[in-house]
Amino acid sequence: MVYRTKDGRITETATSENTLTVSYQGPYFLTGDLAIEQSPSDMPGIQFRAALCRCGLSKNKPFCDNSHEGQFKDYGAVGETGEPLKETGGKLNITPLKDGPLLLSGNVTFKASSGRTAWYGNNAALCRCGASKNKPFCDGTHKNIGFKTD
Template identity: 25%
Template sequence: MPAKKCIIEVAKDGPLLVKNISNLKNSKEETIVAKDVMALCRCGASSNKPFCDGTHGKVGFSGKLEKYRSKDKRNKFKGDKVTILDNSGVCAHAGYCDGNLPKVFWTFENEKRIPHPDNASKGEIIKTIKKCPSGALSYKLNGEVYDEIKREPSIFVSKNGPLYIAGYPELKDEIGSKPDSREHYTLCRCGGSKNKPFCDGTHRYIKFKDDEN
């Protein structure tokens, strides 16, 4: 029998309805018991994180996109050997890029962050980009875009941060949101992102806490 399709449905002003994803872990690398269908919190206020407990209805959570969000657009930064594709609109601020390769990803021109693909080897850049959980970073070689990694479907509950989604789960919502990479993306669970359902790094600024996971 074919494997059941892995789907994440974004309920309007409510939780993420996850279907057929059994690999669910937290930042402590603990396996969380998953069900065939489960509701994961995205308002940030559940007392049973990462699961929804209905609190979104009490706190008046809204899942709408906000006007003043970062532009959701892939920008190209061409180097001699590799082109970096960078979409800051879906960046989860996980820090793998500027933390591992600041000479490429933490460089500025006129106070604007501009990646410099010639400041490191092609191999170093590709290795760093593959660590990006949000899909904000990808790369192009010889005209072909590389933005996917073949993995089993999984959800990782990051420490005080978003849900890391991997393995091609299909994302469904009423506005047709599309992740930059179909294979991996990050979904907001603090309730504060201006680019819902995706994480935009707001959890860092509102000091979102989830001590259990």
């Protein structure tokens, strides 16, 4: 979904900062100038905002379909801090690896579910199997549990 004017023009633009919010027992919420590999062309709104699965249960990976409800338990904490970014905008590339993490490349600020700015960086591997002991970051657990993206 994307905002269109009455005459059909898309007037929505990317926010000046790329942010990822790790939600309480839910998905990753991203806003900014997003480039999500494998995303459908008929969903132009996802170039500005998206909800991506982090529990491993979605039937529409990498996107969230609310399969986490009642199944996934995580408080949305982010323990690491990273260094403040010199630049906050620009393209944020999101690459879902087959049977593995989401790779982020580009300036991004992470927010914990509490709203606290928690991490800054240019590259990250995010857990999307739901089992990492270092959430939201991938620790390789997907390999041990046989996580499948299909």
